[in-house]
Amino acid sequence: MNVESTAALKACMPADYKSDVKPVWCPGCGDYSVLLAMQKAFAELGTPPEKIALITGIGCSSRIASYTTCYGFHGVHGRALALGTGVKVARPDLTVVVAGGDGDGFSIGGNHFLHACRRNPDLTYIVMDNQVYGMTKGQPSPTTDPEWQSALAPGGTGIRPFHPLVIALASGANFVARCFSGDPNGTAQTLVEAIRHPGFSFVQILSPCVTFRPEQKEWRKVVHPAPVEATDDPARAARRIMSDDNFNIGILYRGSRPPYRPKQSETKIAVADLEREFAT
Amino acid sequence: MNVESTAALKACMPADYKSDVKPVWCPGCGDYSVLLAMQKAFAELGTPPEKIALITGIGCSSRIASYTTCYGFHGVHGRALALGTGVKVARPDLTVVVAGGDGDGFSIGGNHFLHACRRNPDLTYIVMDNQVYGMTKGQPSPTTDPEWQSALAPGGTGIRPFHPLVIALASGANFVARCFSGDPNGTAQTLVEAIRHPGFSFVQILSPCVTFRPEQKEWRKVVHPAPVEATDDPARAARRIMSDDNFNIGILYRGSRPPYRPKQSETKIAVADLEREFAT
Amino acid sequence: MPAKSQQGAQSVSVALVGSGGAGVMTAGTILLDAAAKAGWYGLMTRSVGPQIRGGESAALLRLSTTPVECHGDSFDVLIAVDWQNFTRFAKEVPLSAHSVVLADPAAGAPPATVVDIGLQIIDVPMQEILKKVAGGRPNMLALGLAAAVLGVPDDIVTKVVERRLGKKGGEALESSLQSVQAGRAAAPALDGRFTLAPAADATATRWLMSGNQAAGLGALRGGVRFVAAYPITPATEVLEWMAPRLTKLGGALVQAEDELASINMIIGASFGGVPSLTATSGPGYSLMAESIGLAVAAEVPIVVVNVMRGGPSTGIATKSEQADLNIAVYGLHGDAPHVVVAPTSIGDCAVTSQWAVHLAEKLQTPAIVLSDQFLGQAQAVLSPPVDTGEGPDRLINAAPQAPAARYEVTESGVSPMTIPGVAGGQYISESLTHNIRGRPSTLADDHLAQIEKRQRKLSTFDYGERWADIDGDGPIAIISWGSCCAPIREAISRLNGGGKDLRLISLRLISPVQPERMAEALNGVKRALIIEQSHSGQLYRYLRAYYDLPKDTQCYHRPGPLAFTPGEIRDQIARMQ
Amino acid sequence: MPAKSQQGAQSVSVALVGSGGAGVMTAGTILLDAAAKAGWYGLMTRSVGPQIRGGESAALLRLSTTPVECHGDSFDVLIAVDWQNFTRFAKEVPLSAHSVVLADPAAGAPPATVVDIGLQIIDVPMQEILKKVAGGRPNMLALGLAAAVLGVPDDIVTKVVERRLGKKGGEALESSLQSVQAGRAAAPALDGRFTLAPAADATATRWLMSGNQAAGLGALRGGVRFVAAYPITPATEVLEWMAPRLTKLGGALVQAEDELASINMIIGASFGGVPSLTATSGPGYSLMAESIGLAVAAEVPIVVVNVMRGGPSTGIATKSEQADLNIAVYGLHGDAPHVVVAPTSIGDCAVTSQWAVHLAEKLQTPAIVLSDQFLGQAQAVLSPPVDTGEGPDRLINAAPQAPAARYEVTESGVSPMTIPGVAGGQYISESLTHNIRGRPSTLADDHLAQIEKRQRKLSTFDYGERWADIDGDGPIAIISWGSCCAPIREAISRLNGGGKDLRLISLRLISPVQPERMAEALNGVKRALIIEQSHSGQLYRYLRAYYDLPKDTQCYHRPGPLAFTPGEIRDQIARMQ
Numbered sequence A, B: 001m002n003v004e005s006t007a008a009l010k011a012c013m014p015a016d017y018k019s020d021v022k023p024v025w026c027p028g029c030g031d032y033s034v035l036l037a038m039q040k041a042f043a044e045l046g047t048p049p050e051k052i053a054l055i056t057g058i059g060c061s062s063r064i065a066s067y068t069t070c071y072g073f074h075g076v077h078g079r080a081l082a083l084g085t086g087v088k089v090a091r092p093d094l095t096v097v098v099a100g101g102d103g104d105g106f107s108i109g110g111n112h113f114l115h116a117c118r119r120n121p122d123l124t125y126i127v128m129d130n131q132v133y134g135m136t137k138g139q140p141s142p143t144t145d146p147e148w149q150s151a152l153a154p155g156g157t158g159i160r161p162f163h164p165l166v167i168a169l170a171s172g173a174n175f176v177a178r179c180f181s182g183d184p185n186g187t188a189q190t191l192v193e194a195i196r197h198p199g200f201s202f203v204q205i206l207s208p209c210v211t212f213r214p215e216q217k218e219w220r221k222v223v224h225p226a227p228v229e230a231t232d233d234p235a236r237a238a239r240r241i242m243s244d245d246n247f248n249i250g251i252l253y254r255g256s257r258p259p260y261r262p263k264q265s266e267t268k269i270a271v272a273d274l275e276r277e278f279a280t
Numbered sequence C, D: 001m002p003a004k005s006q007q008g009a010q011s012v013s014v015a016l017v018g019s020g021g022a023g024v025m026t027a028g029t030i031l032l033d034a035a036a037k038a039g040w041y042g043l044m045t046r047s048v049g050p051q052i053r054g055g056e057s058a059a060l061l062r063l064s065t066t067p068v069e070c071h072g073d074s075f076d077v078l079i080a081v082d083w084q085n086f087t088r089f090a091k092e093v094p095l096s097a098h099s100v101v102l103a104d105p106a107a108g109a110p111p112a113t114v115v116d117i118g119l120q121i122i123d124v125p126m127q128e129i130l131k132k133v134a135g136g137r138p139n140m141l142a143l144g145l146a147a148a149v150l151g152v153p154d155d156i157v158t159k160v161v162e163r164r165l166g167k168k169g170g171e172a173l174e175s176s177l178q179s180v181q182a183g184r185a186a187a188p189a190l191d192g193r194f195t196l197a198p199a200a201d202a203t204a205t206r207w208l209m210s211g212n213q214a215a216g217l218g219a220l221r222g223g224v225r226f227v228a229a230y231p232i233t234p235a236t237e238v239l240e241w242m243a244p245r246l247t248k249l250g251g252a253l254v255q256a257e258d259e260l261a262s263i264n265m266i267i268g269a270s271f272g273g274v275p276s277l278t279a280t281s282g283p284g285y286s287l288m289a290e291s292i293g294l295a296v297a298a299e300v301p302i303v304v305v306n307v308m309r310g311g312p313s314t315g316i317a318t319k320s321e322q323a324d325l326n327i328a329v330y331g332l333h334g335d336a337p338h339v340v341v342a343p344t345s346i347g348d349c350a351v352t353s354q355w356a357v358h359l360a361e362k363l364q365t366p367a368i369v370l371s372d373q374f375l376g377q378a379q380a381v382l383s384p385p386v387d388t389g390e391g392p393d394r395l396i397n398a399a400p401q402a403p404a405a406r407y408e409v410t411e412s413g414v415s416p417m418t419i420p421g422v423a424g425g426q427y428i429s430e431s432l433t434h435n436i437r438g439r440p441s442t443l444a445d446d447h448l449a450q451i452e453k454r455q456r457k458l459s460t461f462d463y464g465e466r467w468a469d470i471d472g473d474g475p476i477a478i479i480s481w482g483s484c485c486a487p488i489r490e491a492i493s494r495l496n497g498g499g500k501d502l503r504l505i506s507l508r509l510i511s512p513v514q515p516e517r518m519a520e521a522l523n524g525v526k527r528a529l530i531i532e533q534s535h536s537g538q539l540y541r542y543l544r545a546y547y548d549l550p551k552d553t554q555c556y557h558r559p560g561p562l563a564f565t566p567g568e569i570r571d572q573i574a575r576m577q
């Protein structure tokens, strides 16, 4: 079946979003389930693949675009949010989803994360957080706990982990959620809401790296639904998140800031009209 | 008098930290008072100028290093914190002060700000915040209010301002304060405490740009001392800062995280000892 | 010494100097504007000190009966409101024994370096005079002096003052006009020595614009509708000019958090189908290098304007140099061919940037526009640069057949592109080495096929005659680029017999190289002289690497910040002749 | 076909292929280690598929009686545990009619491309055999097969297996050893065709190391005590090797948030007086460009190791290419001269990086070490690279007289530096154009003086003989660099008469250029051939720009990912001869 050319004509199914490329991921990698959740979410939204731009950086997780049938961009390390912002501003009609890893998004890409939250373009940012650099074979990322041993940081980094959700809230993200890849249905549902929510939606997905952080297989046992409903008060959301156990799953904040749209003047002109100003 | 070579021999005076270079700043620029406050603070600390490394980026404010008699680095735009971290890790004996503007620190330098807070090296970071790019003649910075008119953003940016103190707290800064350049004595006192405090100390100094934001001359009338004492609870500090009027002056947070020091092994070896591992 | 005929001088140079910020610049702009209205051509540059505001500054003007884009060897007239810090920029205001200085004795004695030249110094008691004008303005008095000396008609100056200062309101305008008149009245009789002759084509349309504005205009003409950028001297005016105009054209400008973001934003927007541009200078350009390489590999059209300033590092932000040629041509990791073009004059900034948009889109590649601070920030009165009519002629596959082969190997090397939103055209724009479908590949064959394709599309494209401007056909060739071209043109025209043994090749297409066209352009050439404003001779080395130059090829090169003068270049050429 | 004498072959190539991740790599490493202990030299590279883990992989070994740093034209022996995805890397394992394949028929038929070669295929029922070994391991069986075919002594293999796998504990070790023995027992008799002759200097010291480790060692020898970096393939091992060792030497490694931070951290540390280094690859290097320019302008010594991979953009992270020469030499804005060096062999990574530290410190400038993925990630058994004894010989002003003239114009071009903490030596390390005291300046004279000084210190320094390795003195010169040198050396030695008409210039100092030394090295040369692994011929163009090459100079260049083979190069040379 030729999925790509017929997708627009019929109700979308999750399979319509899956490409024929075999993932490079290790067997058991959490990212397989994120891919599945994404497909389900797109199908539920009913947005045909050609109307979706899936923009990623570099890392195991950032390979995800290739495994879908959407338009995609596999850019350079750390710049996916800037790419995605450009796509959205130029093409407000597209559904823009930006995705990547914790290294890509919070280490090299940290500045764009801050400023995308602040700028609030209408797109959804998904970080597959495995608390490690998978692609480069196991170095600590900003979300790695300070004691974790690795060749590059023998004895651990000793550095306090970065708290993506708190930073997102503090910088102005308009929708904040945490998911677990082991629950693709719940994740899909959250993604649907994130994409529908206007403005910058940030979704952290705990997605185990079975190769370099095999202990993350245990996450399945410790994740649990957030005990309370999402709030629209950023301060309250921040307080809750700061005091939770980092395994609280669910939508944690829904804001109502209007999304970013560059100013447009009422009166439209032609380029030739500009020439007059130079006449002497 | 040859200040530089005799400084170490006698009690330090503020004037000992002032170089013979005429500032490029506009008459009335708030940065003059920051320079004065810095000199007073150094004198009070009694640290001779040669033991201080003053590291800056690019911008009007970043010119400050030249106007002191300390060792200094006027680097490239946005990278002062990385330079300063390198100096401190390599030379823990030096007093490292990093300084710059809101554009330098929060726009292009935002990622280093996040990660310096998190990493917590024992240095003090001073941002002279005038909510504008002074050096490049008046473009909006991350702290500019969304309605401010400028050639580059006609009608305003429409973007929510960046909240430096909240971000600093959320990312782990160990000391957080806000000062006003119009109060050089108070600022000097805060700087003394910031420099003495172990770990990463962040001091935002409201410092008017009289040329591109002449309305900031009014700041003098609206600043006021923080109504309560500094807390050591980051969540409480964040809540207070989020709800204050942005003109609350004083030390707002004092943390107790141990400063960053790279791991050192007990056993020291020589390079030649390493060669053995390659022998077959 | 200005060429003087019965009809007056062909061109006159005037420097207005004085501290206190924008004063002399305003006077200079009015003078330039008035000269344009009176039918002359002209050029104005500014020299500023390190002070952010209120430091010393100088408005450096040259007015002429024919188009002019460089200063002369020395200034004919210097009007000094005061001498504060004059020595800091004295080298930018060369004077000769034929120059005349008008200065206020109350502002102190002229610097010894000026007096020693042995020129004529005329006292004009400016402060004294202005005491009699309510709210009198020294800069407007200087304007009046200059207008009188040059013979710029009174009514035109008045009209321009009214238009430009009108918004300041009644009293301020009144005192400005009175100050101008006071200046006129105080102007010494100089035997009409510096009076300009009427322009030949006095009624032709003239535009007053800077190169940065021209670059912005060219980009909009070419079809750019999205800009993301981070401010930097001396490129900011490109952006500040474009920002409000883009919103009126239905486009947008985003001020990014840094250059890493701005370059990626424009890549994203262009992937989305909208022709996009950023403008920056050396430090910002460096930061963009990684992602310009992304645009090469993923074949996304983008335009990057680099208005070069003094380097290395932060260098001299406010002065010109041509030392970013290396990084523009060679500064990407891996084999990453792309387009580099350079305007050959202030007005040509429009033509070249329009062409850059066209080439970027047509060849699905980054096109770098290497302008420089002189071209970018100089204000000139010039003939309107033509709209070439070239637009964003991207090869689009509007009715794609799945599976999409985004990176199809074609004869031209250009692969048809699909635009997001179009069903059946989905593909991944890929930074990894990939096959024709955009799938990551590490195979030698795929790698070679795509690398060759990207080189081929650049090498085989027909760039037409615009690759260089060629003047003359003598046996000595001068090869140059950017803001060097204007003083070279003038030097040649000054040489005996109009420099008949000379041939000037002003390069507009820097990369890819055009060996056949160059061979043709050098046909019959015995000796060549390459002229450029860099310490290491970047253009010379680059040409040597890729072209067969005449055996006897020399290079005259030095760094900024001082612009080349026609005399300096004439001396170099004379040495060759 | 391996050269075969009564004493056995001079060198033998073995490929161990099979899916399932690290299995064959472990076997290969043990084989290499055992061969070293037995007195041979050797090389091992790996080929991996796109899969992060568990995909296909191949351990490609060559063992030899003399030092060896490239693979042969084809592999003598291929041992296939299975054929999964073999076609993906088949080009990296060239086979000939003389090759022998040992494969398990149960793992499926060999691919047609292999069968079609017409080589000898010997069935070894590996799975069958392993059924009899408790916990039997196919990779260890392959090891046993290879050891038997090559004649690597049993006891040595056992010892290495014990040492390397000992920590896995009793049972696992036991089954490994039994698998090895089972492999030995199953090995076919091949008339000793692939048995290695004893090495000439079998008792000499041998080291087993990769180029990345060697680069780390050289840096530590040179005095580096601070490293800041961001992980990137294929440079990460430089960092991972250095990290724990730096802490033992009293130094430190900081993992930075990105390359912008890492380059600035090392600049800061070096300003503080501590010799500092970072290691990266193309994408990271691009990001560092702006701040490398800062180190040039502010004259701060730093070392940047770029382990080149396939480009442009993200390209092919795991494969070699030599296409970052342009960016390394030319990739900074403004005129920003600096040092670029390149190791000429795996072991030379140590010598060259030690030299780089020395040059950076001595000349107060960035020194770029251009290694490549092949050199960096290949494991070799080699003669220990010498410690040159060169350390960080920075010109320090320990007793400064205020006011400090940090950027004093000296004859050598090197200005004495003061180190923070020392009274009277305070200065500002300045990115703006500055005068001798480090004060910002926009004066033409200051700009020129500092630009000239920075060029002079590089141009006039005596780099000694180490600028290039020169072998032979024939009239045909081959000029090359990096990992190309090994196959060229082998190609020359294979040519009739030992290639007496050839002369090999292996460049170690890429920049600054050495025109006099090159002229001397080319004395008597009639024709030259430049060999490099880039599509655009970057080395050729660079040499052409700066050197006077023989009139008849050709260039053989192609991109990665496949390494050059001696045969491929011999053909090119033969065409010249």
Ligand SMILES: Cc1ncc(C[n+]2csc(CCOP(=O)(O)OP(=O)(O)O)c2C)c(N)n1
Binding pocket: A058, A059, A060, A061, A062, A076, A077, A100, A101, A102, A103, A104, A105, A128, A130, A132, A133, A134, A135, A136, A141, D230, D231, D232, D233, D259, D283, D284, D287, D314
């Ligand atoms: C500029 C640059 N620096 C470094 C790298 C190397 N690199 C590739 S992926 C990666 C980190 C991946 O970590 P993460 O984003 O967490 O993704 P994961 O693999 O864990 O899914 C790094 C450092 C690169 N490709 N580009």
Ligand SMILES: Cc1ncc(C[n+]2csc(CCOP(=O)(O)OP(=O)(O)O)c2C)c(N)n1
Binding pocket: B058, B059, B060, B061, B062, B076, B077, B100, B101, B102, B103, B104, B105, B128, B130, B132, B133, B134, B135, B136, B141, C230, C231, C232, C233, C259, C283, C284, C287, C314
């Ligand atoms: C990489 C780079 N981009 C842009 C610039 C231009 N630039 C110089 S200073 C500056 C902003 C200054 O603003 P801020 O840091 O707030 O300092 P202020 O002048 O207001 O004190 C900019 C954008 C630069 N020097 N380098």
Ligand code: SF4
Binding pocket: A024, A025, A026, A028, A029, A030, A031, A060, A061, A130, A134, A135, A208, A209, A210, A211, A212, D052, D053
């Ligand atoms: S290395 Fe980790 S993150 Fe990467 S594919 Fe394997 S399991 Fe997933």
Ligand code: SF4
Binding pocket: B024, B025, B026, B028, B029, B030, B031, B060, B061, B130, B134, B135, B208, B209, B210, B211, B212, C052, C053
């Ligand atoms: S432009 Fe503003 S910030 Fe800069 S020196 Fe002037 S007043 Fe100060």
Ligand SMILES: [Mg+2]
Binding pocket: A059, A101, A102, A103, A128, A129, A130, A131, A132, A133, A134, A141
């Ligand atoms: Mg990760």
Ligand SMILES: [Mg+2]
Binding pocket: B059, B101, B102, B103, B128, B129, B130, B131, B132, B133, B134, B141
């Ligand atoms: Mg500012």
